[in-house]
Amino acid sequence: xxxxxxxxxxxxxxxxxxxxxxxxxxxxxxxxxxxxxxxxxxxxxxxxxxxxxxxxxxxxxxxxxxxxxxxxxxxxxxxxxxxxxxxxxxxxxxxxxxxxxxxxxxxxxxxxxxxxxxxxxx
Amino acid sequence: xxxxxxxxxxxxxxxxxxxxxxxxxxxxxxxxxxxxxxxxxxxxxxxxxxxxxxxxxxxxxxxxxxxxxxxxxxxxxxxxxxxxxxxxxxxxxxxxxxxxxxxxxxx
Numbered sequence: 001x002x003x004x005x006x007x008x009x010x011x012x013x014x015x016x017x018x019x020x021x022x023x024x025x026x027x028x029x030x031x032x033x034x035x036x037x038x039x040x041x042x043x044x045x046x047x048x049x050x051x052x053x054x055x056x057x058x059x060x061x062x063x064x065x066x067x068x069x070x071x072x073x074x075x076x077x078x079x080x081x082x083x084x085x086x087x088x089x090x091x092x093x094x095x096x097x098x099x100x101x102x103x104x105x106x107x108x109x110x111x112x113x114x115x116x117x118x119x120x121x122x
Numbered sequence: 123x124x125x126x127x128x129x130x131x132x133x134x135x136x137x138x139x140x141x142x143x144x145x146x147x148x149x150x151x152x153x154x155x156x157x158x159x160x161x162x163x164x165x166x167x168x169x170x171x172x173x174x175x176x177x178x179x180x181x182x183x184x185x186x187x188x189x190x191x192x193x194x195x196x197x198x199x200x201x202x203x204x205x206x207x208x209x210x211x212x213x214x215x216x217x218x219x220x221x222x223x224x225x226x227x228x229x
Contacts, residue, residue, distance in 0.1 A: 044209065044221075044223040047211070047217070047219060047220060059216040059217060095165065105213075106213050108156035108171040109158075109211075112166055112167075113165070115165065
């Protein structure tokens, strides 16, 4: 069974940085695009960023462009999200999610991790 | 950027009722549309992709339809375990935008 395990969340002050990790198992990690999706407390889902299987192509929502960087280490089956210049509105549970098909990022997300909570507050 | 608008934002229906949720794209997205179910306190679950293709294990009372800009998710006979928030998501490009969600409750 596919497993995705996020880590790295926590409390950070406004303007600070945090790096999230997502460790994947039970599938050929390098073959699939991956995404980060967040959910603010009591709010809906917001797609944040995605990357191709190789990591050579990356994509961002306007709300995080220029502040967040997605990357992956296929040798470690791990996806990352480097978050800089954090704001209160970035407070959310961050999920990593796997692309359903081996066709790049233009596909639905079929497996999700349990999420890691990021709280931006002074 | 293409916006995804869901309606209603919430609904309350009786067990056995037919429930319909609408998702509208601001531009045509062909059938690159997925539906997710998120039960309270749980992780989102993929229900339908390609607008109408039910994922393995999803009960047949769920169905999806539409193409272009207008899509629907239908629950043919609402069950207590269907209490959840439902989200549509477009994937015609690498920007995977979600709709705002529809919260379904039992009356």
